[in-house]
Amino acid sequence: MAAWKQPLLAVDVVLVRFHPERGLEFGTSERAAEPARGEQALPGVLVRSDESLTDAASRAVGTKAGIADEAVRHLDQLHVFDTPGREDSTVESGRERSWSLAFLGVVDPAAATGEHVRWHSASGPALGLPFDHDDIVDFARQHIRARLWSDVAMTRALTGxxxxxxxxxxxxxxxxxxxxxxxxxxxxxxxxxxxxxxxxxxxxxxxxxxxxxxxxx
Amino acid sequence: MAAWKQPLLAVDVVLVRFHPERGLEFGTSERAAEPARGEQALPGVLVRSDESLTDAASRAVGTKAGIADEAVRHLDQLHVFDTPGREDSTVESGRERSWSLAFLGVVDPAAATGEHVRWHSASGPALGLPFDHDDIVDFARQHIRARLWSDVAMTRALTGxxxxxxxxxxxxxxxxxxxxxxxxxxxxxxxxxxxxxxxxxxxxxxxxxxxxxxxxx
DNA sequence: TCAAAAGTGTTATGATTACACCCATGT
DNA sequence: ACATGGGTGTAATCATAACACTTTTGA
Missing domain, CATH: 1.10.10 (Arc Repressor Mutant, subunit A)
Structure with a gap:
């Protein structure tokens, strides 16, 4: 068995909050790096080897979206999205595979989320995010609907x-x-x-x- | 951002079949490599960069359990288990982190599964598998119970x-x-x-x- | 014709929905 | 007092569970 060269594992977080006036919203932040630099996307990071997956999700929310740890009430693993030719396909070969473990991240609507985060009403049309992020948001939407009131931790995070x-x-x-x-x-x-x-x-x-x-x- | 050195991503498959006489069974195969060499465990492989995650799961079933592709009726992603110090912590440092994406793999009970696979009644006690494989099996058990009859693809794979x-x-x-x-x-x-x-x-x-x-x- | 197991008829029970109406507050 | 929404009472509807009883087979 030769040395393994795998795609890197990233976590992407679907930020959600339920704001008393603005309703249910998904959050995005601006990408600082290529590809899709400057576009709104789900905050994500590459997972480090010394942290748990949940910690990585937490770090994504902190560093990419600038949201304080205390403002994140709930983090829930969703699904691994496996996409040929998505981000970080740096220079070469055109189409590199990439893995993204999606998390649902429920944010306190009372917490200030700074200018890094843009909130979009969940009732609006698709967000038009790069990569497969629209699919991921959709997955999260169904996850929420299916678990509302039955999943106490998630629901409580949404309601406060x-x-x-x-x-x-x-x-x-x-x-x-x-x-x-x-x-x-x-x-x-x-x-x-x-x-x-x-x-x-x-x-x-x-x-x-x-x-x-x-x-x- | 420095070069990333991540744990390798493995897929582990919870084999299940519903045998008309023997009932619901989980399948394990013997580990050929250290650690836990010789013990019964969930078949798993490290994911290659040129295959999809589902393909990797399929390959695990084929190469580790010796089950033909056609005998696998359904593959369903379950959850990523993130365990400090599990397998493949080769030589050094004692405790390396490791990631395992668990799949549910439903097998045709009529298919011959050879000597590599050992089937255990799902109604028996915990299987006593190495690593966190018992937890993974338990996760699969609940997944099945929650989706029986409502998830057509999965149920159909179980019933034929x-x-x-x-x-x-x-x-x-x-x-x-x-x-x-x-x-x-x-x-x-x-x-x-x-x-x-x-x-x-x-x-x-x-x-x-x-x-x-x-x-x- | 008897035992075993599958289905049908029927009823009880409980959850879900609808809607009429009463209650608590601000203006 | 009146408009605005929250909450109770109550009934209809639908799903679920229970159980007696009939049907279809093999021995």
Missing amino acids: DSFSTRLGADLEAAATGVQPHASNFHRRLTGLADLERLDEKSPSGGRPAHVWKWRRP | DSFSTRLGADLEAAATGVQPHASNFHRRLTGLADLERLDEKSPSGGRPAHVWKWRRP
């Missing part, structure tokens, strides 16, 4: 530790495309074991909505 | 192109741990759009069961 019924319903609407009936949605939250209804209320133009708090950590 | 109600019910039982009510299970299959009930019957000691056929390819 506590949230109003209103915000929850809007998140549901953003993820699935249909606004739930307010009444039924309230009952749905009631049924979730990890949620607790507080006595607080959250103003919203009419009758204030209840506030829900995730139990435990 | 056509199968009796009996076999389907046994598969369900093997995956979930509970034997479904025969009556309700029949109706469940009726409800699946991709399934068609044939007029054939399949003997089974009592009244013969119907045969179901997957539509399309």
Whole structure:
């Protein structure tokens, strides 16, 4: 067995946040290096041998998007995308293979994300990102929809530790495309074991909505 | 940015088959190389730069387990396992990091798999495999349970192109741990759009069961 | 004709959806 | 008080589970 020369493994992070006013958004940052230099793309780095994959994802968010570690509430491995002839096909041979392990990175919408990050509404059209990044975003979109409310860690990262019924319903609407009936949605939250209804209320133009708090950590 | 020296990316395949008599089984093969030489483990190879990840998985099944390509009905990417100090930590430094992209590989139970492969009942205890292979098998087990009947490609690979109600019910039982009510299970299959009930019957000691056929390819 | 196993009929139970109506707040 | 939205009550609908009972085979 000869010496192995493999493509390098990169991690690319699909940044997501759920902003109370702006809704569900995907984040991109500007590429500093060729190829596609200057274009908006998913922040990514090559994985170093001394770090875990999740650490690499975290580093991508930090160094490429300039987002503080504390602002990243959740990191979730998605899928390895295997593309002939994508980035870093430096000089030669035209088409080099490349691997990208995609992560979902949920960001605190209250955190400042600086000028490096551009946020795009998830309800808009495809983002037109280079490489196969549009596919990756799409994969993430379906991942979110399939796991909302059932994957507590992910959902909690999107909503924050506590949230109003209103915000929850809007998140549901953003993820699935249909606004739930307010009444039924309230009952749905009631049924979730990890949620607790507080006595607080959250103003919203009419009758204030209840506030829900995730139990435990 | 200096030259990158990364761990090598391996693919490891969780072989699975659903044998009409023996039930759901996971397959292992004997390791030919250190570390853990001679032990049963998941077949895996280092990915080459000129092949896709799925091709690498396919090659692992072929070269390490000696299973013909045609016998592999389905290959599905699972997760990247990132383990400090696993295999191929050749000589030095004691603990090298290593990456393994796990695949689920569904094998035709009618195909001869030679002496290289050892099949273990999925209902038995943990297999006691080296590295984190037990964890990987467990991941695969949950993957199967979560997707049975909803993921047509995977389920079809397990059942074959056509199968009796009996076999389907046994598969369900093997995956979930509970034997479904025969009556309700029949109706469940009726409800699946991709399934068609044939007029054939399949003997089974009592009244013969119907045969179901997957539509399309 | 009896045992074994597959299906059908039917009902109970529970989740999901819809919608009428009442409640809590700001103006 | 009225507009705005949140929430409760309640009923219809649909899926799931349970179980009695019938059907089809082999012995």
